[in-house]
Amino acid sequence: MIVIVKPQATEEQREQLLRRIRELGLQPMVSNGAERTVVGLIGDERLIAEGMLESLPAVEQVMPILKPYKLVSREFKASDSIIEVRGIPFGGPQIQVIAGPCSVETPEQMRRAAAAVQAAGCRLMRGGAFKPRTSPYTFQGVGDEGLDYFRDAADAYDLPIVTELMDVRKIDLFLEKRVDVIQIGTRNMQNFDLLKEVGRLQVPVILKRGMSATVKEWLMAAEYIAAHGNHRIIFAERGIRSFETSYRNVLDVTAIPFLKKETHLPVIVDPSHAGGKTWLVPALAKAAIAAGADGLLIESHPCPEEAWCDADQALSPEQLQTLMGDLRKLAEAIGRSL
Ligand code: PEP
Ligand code: MN
Numbered sequence: 028m029i030v031i032v033k034p035q036a037t038e039e040q041r042e043q044l045l046r047r048i049r050e051l052g053l054q055p056m057v058s059n060g061a062e063r064t065v066v067g068l069i070g071d072e073r074l075i076a077e078g079m080l081e082s083l084p085a086v087e088q089v090m091p092i093l094k095p096y097k098l099v100s101r102e103f104k105a106s107d108s109i110i111e112v113r114g115i116p117f118g119g120p121q122i123q124v125i126a127g128p129c130s131v132e133t134p135e136q137m138r139r140a141a142a143a144v145q146a147a148g149c150r151l152m153r154g155g156a157f158k159p160r161t162s163p164y165t166f167q168g169v170g171d172e173g174l175d176y177f178r179d180a181a182d183a184y185d186l187p188i189v190t191e192l193m194d195v196r197k198i199d200l201f202l203e204k205r206v207d208v209i210q211i212g213t214r215n216m217q218n219f220d221l222l223k224e225v226g227r228l229q230v231p232v233i234l235k236r237g238m239s240a241t242v243k244e245w246l247m248a249a250e251y252i253a254a255h256g257n258h259r260i261i262f263a264e265r266g267i268r269s270f271e272t273s274y275r276n277v278l279d280v281t282a283i284p285f286l287k288k289e290t291h292l293p294v295i296v297d298p299s300h301a302g303g304k305t306w307l308v309p310a311l312a313k314a315a316i317a318a319g320a321d322g323l324l325i326e327s328h329p330c331p332e333e334a335w336c337d338a339d340q341a342l343s344p345e346q347l348q349t350l351m352g353d354l355r356k357l358a359e360a361i362g363r364s365l
């Protein structure tokens with residue numbers, strides 16, 4: 028943090044500023060320029076709440092230089108972090124695709140879904156046993172036993188599982204069922220109690236962007252998880268709200284390189300919830316990879332027209348296979364692999 032001192036500030040007012048900085052536990056470094064005096068603050072600037080120094084008579088402007096997010100920032104760690112899920116690396120040269128149904132439905136549906144996910148060459152599987160639905164009258168997910176259907180189907184094809192956690196009371200169940208990646212959905216990105224609890228685990232977390240969250244709020248949400256001890260975080264852009272109503276959300280492609288600059292952690296993209304239509308998914312998936320995403324989270328279903336949830340955005344096994352072929356070529360063209 029840098030404090031710019033008012034040119035007309037008296038000696039007494041300047042002394043008061045330096046005294047206050049020391050009282051707050053920081054070290055002032057005074058730089059007397061030809062025209063202006065600037066005071067650099069050494070130490071953890073987060074000890075200072077907003078407005079604490081601005082009110083002093085000597086102060087013209089306070090400029091933060093340390094990001095409010097620390098553990099997740101590139102300032103803290105310059106090199107890319109690789110987050111491994113059962114040996115599968117996120118954040119390295121290899122792009123990871125997670126595919127599977129929006130919702131766990133039946134053991135048979137999950138077996139067929141897992142077969143298609145593996146056949147297409149995706150390395151992890153997704154599926155929600157607990158669904159955050161806008162209406163309380165729609166299907167809410169099959170619940171606890173859904174994790175068994177998922178675990179059994181995924182184990183048969185050796186696929187790690189990614190599933191959404193909405194309630195801290197389900198954490199023991201998630202650990203018991205050996206959930207490989209906990210997904211925090213868009214509606215819970217700022218559920219700070221949930222973030223603190225997953226922060227106490229050592230299970231990798233996919234943190235989806237809140238549908239109306241700024242990149243900074245998203246980074247701060249990740250900081251909650253990291254601050255409580257879990258540094259195994261993967262960001263997932265899934266589209267944000269805008270004035271446009273022709274498609275479900277707007278995929279914020281700009282957020283991909285921006286986030287990669289701000290954080291050392293991997294960034295993946297969910298083109299399914301961004302577009303909300305099957306036909307939009309391939310274009311958005313390719314745009315994401317071209318923009319530097321480390322992976323994709325895609326909804327696929329053995330029989331999309333029969334899906335209990337998000338039927339109009341799921342890829343069929345054939346569509347998933349075709350997309351993976353296209354993504355493989357794209358990955359090679361940008362010096363990565365799939
Ligand atoms: C999901 O991935 O199943 C989901 C509900 O996504 P989001 O939280 O992005 O809406
Ligand atoms: Mn869905």
